[in-house]
Amino acid sequence: MKWKKITILTLIVSLLASLSGSLSALAAESSTTKTLNSAYIVYGAGTSTEARENIAKVLGSDSSFKTLTATAADYNMYIAKGSSETTDAAMISSVAIAPGDPGSGVKVNIKDYNGENNITSVTAQQYAMVAQMAGVTDVTIVVTANRAVSGESALTGVYKALAQDGIDLNSENTATANEMLSATKPAIEANKDDASYPGKLMAAVGNVSKDLAKDKQNGQELATKQDIQDMLNTALEKQGIKDQTTSDQVSQISVALYNFQNAPISSSKTYINNVTNTINNVKNSTGDLMNKAKDWANSAQAKEAVDQAKGWFTRFIEWIKGLFGQQ
Secondary structure (H helix, E strand, C coil): CHHHHHHHHHHHHHHHHHHHHHHHHHHHHHHHCCCCCCCEEEEECCCCHHHHHHHHHHHCCCCCCEEEEECHHHHHHHCCCCCCCCCHHHCCCEEEEEECCCCCCEEEEECCECCECCECCCCHHHHHHHHHHHCCCCEEEEEECCCCECCCCCHHHHHHHHHHCCCCCCHHHHHHHHHHHHHHHHHHHHCCCCCCHHHHHHHHHHHHHHHHHHHHHCCCCCCCHHHHHHHHHHHHHHHCCHHHCCHHHHHHHHHHHHHHHCCHHHHCHHHHHHHHHHHHHHHCCCCCECCCCCCCCCCHHHHHHHHHHHHHHHHHHHHHHHHHCCC
């Protein structure tokens, strides 16, 4: 019996060492592979101090969120390339942004404010793909406004949060990506009665952007505007919405894709994998809530994995105690 217990003890020590290493590795992975290190809430500069408390509740933020303000100067830096006369008072949209799990892509929720959807011209699926095309990935973004606005400036806050977090987004990428908001608006507006259309359209846009990036990185000649129109029509057909999208709408979107092809982001090797994740998020998405997790602000899957492992560890210890209680 003595030798049996020694053998069991040796086995237990080995298993404990292995399990400890696995838990440490899992915890390290969950904390070091995030695109974003902190969660942020970014108020539009045009929001009043009184409104911000309620905006924070709508966005689901808490005291752990770092607070920033998106100004007209930020809008000019990231979106308008310095050519806008936008004022701070016009910056109304507010956003919260939090880390997602590695490989989760971009997910966006648009939240009503006092029962009203005040983001009038941009869908969650547009925000998600445009943010991805700007270089944002593996995050959840929540958008709201305390009065009706188009919503086109909302991503300014996202870009500012990433800059604050130490992520250097190229302003050419962010400005070029935001062109896609304007380019896709007419097609989405024309199909406003089809809830699935925005997701399918942005998936088609994402697939063409991925193919353009692949070809460029493989040293092929850059696609012409006509090439891109042909690619987009093929992508729209695969999504089943080619007949719902006019030639003028295709032309507008193709111009934005042509500009994307010439932006630095299209040379990024990580873009191809990252955009695939966001394509998967948007293609079957409808409505304003792409991330329906109860606690969207945290890396739920990683925490769940660690908690499950710790739970198993506790049961394992109890099993060991039972073994050594036997004669």
